Amino acid sequence: MDNHSLLSETFFADDDRVDGLAKVTGKATFSAEFKPAGLTHAVFVCSTIAKGAIRHLNIYEAKNAPGVIDIIYHLNCPDVPGFKPVDRTTNPNARSFTGLKVFYNNMVVSNGQPIALVVADTYERAVYAASLVKVEYIKENAETDFEKNKFNDKLLKPRPDYVRNQKDAWATAEVKLEEEYTMPIETHNPMEMHATIAVWEGGKLTVYDKSQGPKNVQGELSRLFAIDEKNVQVITEYVGGAFGSGLRSWPHVHAAVIAAKKLNRPVKVTLNREQMFTMVGYRPQCWQKIGIGASKDGKLNGIAHHAVSNTSAYEDFTEGISSVSQYLYDCPNVFTTYKILPLDVNTPTWMRGPGPASGCFALESALDELSYKLNIDPIELRLINNAEVHPQSKLPWTTKFLKECYALGKEKIGWHKRPTTPGTLKEDGMLVGYGMAVGVFGAGRSAATAKGILKNDGSLLLQSAVSDMGPGTSTAMVKIGSEQMGLEENKVRFELGDTDFPTGPTQGGSGSATAVGSAVIAVCDAIKLSLKEMAIETVAAFKNFKPDDIKYENGKLVAANNSASIHFIDLLKEAGKPELQVSKSSSGFAQRDKYATNSFSVHFVKLHVHPVTGVIKLKHMVSAADAGKIISEKTARSQMVGGAVGGIGMAMTEETIIDHRYGRYINSNFVDYHVPVHADVPPMDIVFPNQPDYIISPTGAKGIGEIALVGVAPAILNAVYNATGKRVRDLPVTPDKLL
Amino acid sequence: MINFEYIRTSSAKAAVDAKTKNKAAQFIAGGTNLVDLMKKGVTAPQRLIDINALPLKEITTDAKGVSIGALVPNSVAAENKLVIEKHPLLSMALNAGASAQLRNMATVGGNIMQRTRCPYFYDITMPCNKRQPQSGCGAMEGYNRMHAIFGASDKCIAVHPSDMCVALAALNATVIVNTTKGEKKIPFADFHRLPGDTPELDNNLAAGELITSVHIPANRFNKNYYLKVRDRLSYAFALVSVAVALEVKDGIIKSASIAMGGVAHKPWRLTEVEKYLIGKSITANVFKEAAEIALTGAKTYQHNAYKIKLGKSAIVEALTKATV
Numbered sequence A: 001m002d003n004h005s006l007l008s009e010t011f012f013a014d015d016d017r018v019d020g021l022a023k024v025t026g027k028a029t030f031s032a033e034f035k036p037a038g039l040t041h042a043v044f045v046c047s048t049i050a051k052g053a054i055r056h057l058n059i060y061e062a063k064n065a066p067g068v069i070d071i072i073y074h075l076n077c078p079d080v081p082g083f084k085p086v087d088r089t090t091n092p093n094a095r096s097f098t099g100l101k102v103f104y105n106n107m108v109v110s111n112g113q114p115i116a117l118v119v120a121d122t123y124e125r126a127v128y129a130a131s132l133v134k135v136e137y138i139k140e141n142a143e144t145d146f147e148k149n150k151f152n153d154k155l156l157k158p159r160p161d162y163v164r165n166q167k168d169a170w171a172t173a174e175v176k177l178e179e180e181y182t183m184p185i186e187t188h189n190p191m192e193m194h195a196t197i198a199v200w201e202g203g204k205l206t207v208y209d210k211s212q213g214p215k216n217v218q219g220e221l222s223r224l225f226a227i228d229e230k231n232v233q234v235i236t237e238y239v240g241g242a243f244g245s246g247l248r249s250w251p252h253v254h255a256a257v258i259a260a261k262k263l264n265r266p267v268k269v270t271l272n273r274e275q276m277f278t279m280v281g282y283r284p285q286c287w288q289k290i291g292i293g294a295s296k297d298g299k300l301n302g303i304a305h306h307a308v309s310n311t312s313a314y315e316d317f318t319e320g321i322s323s324v325s326q327y328l329y330d331c332p333n334v335f336t337t338y339k340i341l342p343l344d345v346n347t348p349t350w351m352r353g354p355g356p357a358s359g360c361f362a363l364e365s366a367l368d369e370l371s372y373k374l375n376i377d378p379i380e381l382r383l384i385n386n387a388e389v390h391p392q393s394k395l396p397w398t399t400k401f402l403k404e405c406y407a408l409g410k411e412k413i414g415w416h417k418r419p420t421t422p423g424t425l426k427e428d429g430m431l432v433g434y435g436m437a438v439g440v441f442g443a444g445r446s447a448a449t450a451k452g453i454l455k456n457d458g459s460l461l462l463q464s465a466v467s468d469m470g471p472g473t474s475t476a477m478v479k480i481g482s483e484q485m486g487l488e489e490n491k492v493r494f495e496l497g498d499t500d501f502p503t504g505p506t507q508g509g510s511g512s513a514t515a516v517g518s519a520v521i522a523v524c525d526a527i528k529l530s531l532k533e534m535a536i537e538t539v540a541a542f543k544n545f546k547p548d549d550i551k552y553e554n555g556k557l558v559a560a561n562n563s564a565s566i567h568f569i570d571l572l573k574e575a576g577k578p579e580l581q582v583s584k585s586s587s588g589f590a591q592r593d594k595y596a597t598n599s600f601s602v603h604f605v606k607l608h609v610h611p612v613t614g615v616i617k618l619k620h621m622v623s624a625a626d627a628g629k630i631i632s633e634k635t636a637r638s639q640m641v642g643g644a645v646g647g648i649g650m651a652m653t654e655e656t657i658i659d660h661r662y663g664r665y666i667n668s669n670f671v672d673y674h675v676p677v678h679a680d681v682p683p684m685d686i687v688f689p690n691q692p693d694y695i696i697s698p699t700g701a702k703g704i705g706e707i708a709l710v711g712v713a714p715a716i717l718n719a720v721y722n723a724t725g726k727r728v729r730d731l732p733v734t735p736d737k738l739l
Numbered sequence B: 001m002i003n004f005e006y007i008r009t010s011s012a013k014a015a016v017d018a019k020t021k022n023k024a025a026q027f028i029a030g031g032t033n034l035v036d037l038m039k040k041g042v043t044a045p046q047r048l049i050d051i052n053a054l055p056l057k058e059i060t061t062d063a064k065g066v067s068i069g070a071l072v073p074n075s076v077a078a079e080n081k082l083v084i085e086k087h088p089l090l091s092m093a094l095n096a097g098a099s100a101q102l103r104n105m106a107t108v109g110g111n112i113m114q115r116t117r118c119p120y121f122y123d124i125t126m127p128c129n130k131r132q133p134q135s136g137c138g139a140m141e142g143y144n145r146m147h148a149i150f151g152a153s154d155k156c157i158a159v160h161p162s163d164m165c166v167a168l169a170a171l172n173a174t175v176i177v178n179t180t181k182g183e184k185k186i187p188f189a190d191f192h193r194l195p196g197d198t199p200e201l202d203n204n205l206a207a208g209e210l211i212t213s214v215h216i217p218a219n220r221f222n223k224n225y226y227l228k229v230r231d232r233l234s235y236a237f238a239l240v241s242v243a244v245a246l247e248v249k250d251g252i253i254k255s256a257s258i259a260m261g262g263v264a265h266k267p268w269r270l271t272e273v274e275k276y277l278i279g280k281s282i283t284a285n286v287f288k289e290a291a292e293i294a295l296t297g298a299k300t301y302q303h304n305a306y307k308i309k310l311g312k313s314a315i316v317e318a319l320t321k322a323t324v
């Protein structure tokens, strides 16, 4: 068991990330590292109260500090057209801006809110000057305590309750339980902190930004600053992790653009770690209650799943936490509710596996609890209730290989060694526990466009305005391009992260491979067709053929009866063309009325718990994922491992703490906010049924990013129970909770 | 910018003189604590006196014990043969601290002098009597999961964060200090202070004084263990830690020296427990009783009540591990 090693897995061939070398040798340029001529450096002054108004902001001393170019705040901030309330009577389609309107007025809506921007000639001078800005507030009582307020009368109901048959049928079941599950705020902490450089030249805006969706940022900046999209270029070539924090543009992006415009100089705004906590979102705190019941033989009778999560006082953020209970298992009676609680904090956002990550923590814990009450193996219980068709829509899934995941993972982890009575197995004096849980996320395909440039040196360049925050999008696209065109991988390049490229989707919801991959396939098909037409036109031997009579094989065009063949390199030369350019779109998935679409995962954990101190040591983890076809094995595996590490953080270490007297985060740094470190991460095995789903997209892929994390935390908590007989329903499970 | 002067000194005397002359000067060794405090605005020395060139990097031994220079990196001390052989407890404690990278930079002197990790101390927008006397204690009625259960005052409930110091306290080490008037020896137990009415003072080192080495007397402890309980398996400060050094002969405890970390403003010696253990045999009940005695008189706050139970568990476990 213990001779597994993160690197020794021989299941996969060696296939490196195409941008790996650039990243590890420092050659990759991240957003904060661009150096446009005349670059200035800007640093935020942030509020130190959670609610109220700025009475007076004294910038005198700061303004006179060395190197300071300007200080921008609500009284001198130029108008941002898109911040104004929209008039729907004149423009019914106008989109109103819902985020924090930076420097818009003197209101303070959360602690750590950016209230002024100090621009200086160096970063250090900006930091110092920012410390000299003095702020007087008119303070109001702020409410940041989720625990205390989770049932108060300010709760909002973003969506109607869901009822399938009877609401509370679970309560009449032969075997039942009702429990509450809670988890704290989990803050976005990618290694690379957010940064934006804005450059205005003439009427054109160029923005270097850490983002998961350059096109999305372009659209938003165009609306906010009332300039044509074609005059906004967003560049986001490399992203050092984002996990959802880059799904929208935050105040620092707008502030950089405002400042660059006001000063007519390039401005860089970089966030520090503390500001990452107050400005780029987080997984909201949530409370859940599950009532679940089954017959003695384990058939589910009813689930009632209620959830409340927090949002900010100025924006409604929702993520459908309890929805998983509607479709993960076959259950006749289901009732789900979801409410959000506005608090005087910054707005949450999506974080890896948003919704199901929190929902599955409760549902998959409850199912585990039920399995003990029923005395049925937890995997068996899930198989008994396996949904053959989508229980809500009754549609078949495009593909579903969840059962295969149970089987593969069970074998790898050594499930047969699991003690059926908790707290009874010991190894080296440690309590041993095994646990498992399921993860799920929506799959699908959104629209995307790509461009292909096939050159007469035998290479193919692919482009799309998407971003790669780490999953290995470039690597996967190179693989698809290489496979489609029969070219060596080193002859194919994929360029991304520039809005001048054809439109691609925002990277999120595990959808890049299917969307962009489909566009790449469409481009390759179109290139092949063009080559065939070119051959018919320019090469005598092909003259009498139709495109359909010509095959494309490994770079060669071959006529039907093998009477003629020519390599595209020679063809392009003969045609006098250095290259062939094609842009192509692929549409979004259009069969939602026929199919249900999901990716699934099953996570298995073996762990030790110290019987005296309660310290948990993970010993082995196995994740099995029904992610469709695995396009790039190494990056797919890395995604799974990364997701599992995120799940370890959610289960065991991560917790953002607010001092409610001040409404202020008090562990907003890497010493006190614990992300897992290497020592916490056990040897891991990743297994894939690797079954293509060609209904969703021609790539065969379904998506990995979210299911890599969803379900990991409950698998760990379930294993903790198996080891100790202690059920922890409040994340994270730190040693003090197991005493 | 907050400018500061930077000077390098090459003798202990020059360093002491330089610091004595300028009250707003501070020594810098590995910089792993001081630089963070400067970046956070917690401290703003007018002059940094770099002591890294001083000849304080030796580990030596004689009949009386082992001496470790103040500038020996934590990692070097932890892996030193003499230390492992004569004082395995110290090596264990050093290795339990921080991360490999930090241990490479952190020095023995700097480790002794490191400041508390109380989050209110680090956030200059918050009240903190230690950072700014009379401003109030943010932690007392705030978030105090990491805070003291022994020896706190109504001014400050912070803990000393070091692992190394817990072992040094148990090993009856002496801190050797250079002053303008020559060398001075401070027993480890007297080095760090309790907060009392002056939480701004962490220890009894006077302004201008320089730690040159620590001396660990030879001992007869043949059973040693350092146990650290933390929120993640590396790179986290102790919730509680226990350093156990026992002299055991024929199953009977002849002498004992035990200290706890993560529970007080200084490494917390368990003198009552030590007295109790002498003459006792190694049994689970004895250890349980020792744990009860150890935690007698603990005072907890809103978020750290778990430390009593965890502290007892940790003592039992450390004694058990030391004596297997």
Ligand SMILES: Cc1cc2nc3c(=O)[nH]c(=O)nc-3n(C[C@H](O)[C@H](O)[C@H](O)COP(=O)(O)OP(=O)(O)OC[C@H]3O[C@@H](n4cnc5c(N)ncnc54)[C@H](O)[C@@H]3O)c2cc1C
Pocket (backbone or CB within 6 Å): A671, B026, B027, B028, B029, B030, B031, B032, B033, B034, B035, B036, B051, B070, B071, B096, B097, B098, B099, B102, B105, B106, B107, B108, B109, B110, B111, B112, B113, B114, B161, B162, B163, B164, B209, B210, B211, B212, B235, B236, B237, B238
């Ligand atoms: C993220 C993080 C995690 C950590 N985790 C742990 C942990 O788990 N356990 C643990 O024990 N420690 C931990 N530490 C603390 C670490 O051990 C200390 O930062 C380190 O020991 C300080 O040594 P230094 O040489 O870098 O000191 P510096 O930062 O150079 O100096 C610290 C202070 O000591 C003074 N000083 C230095 N040398 C002398 C001397 N010879 N005489 C008098 N004064 C002197 C300086 O003036 C300064 O005030 C952690 C630190 C960090 C940043």
Ligand code: SF4
Pocket (backbone or CB within 6 Å): B116, B118, B119, B120, B121, B127, B128, B129, B130, B131, B136, B137, B138, B139, B140, B155, B156, B157, B158, B199
């Ligand atoms: S416990 Fe001490 S260090 Fe922490 S806030 Fe109170 S006075 Fe400051």
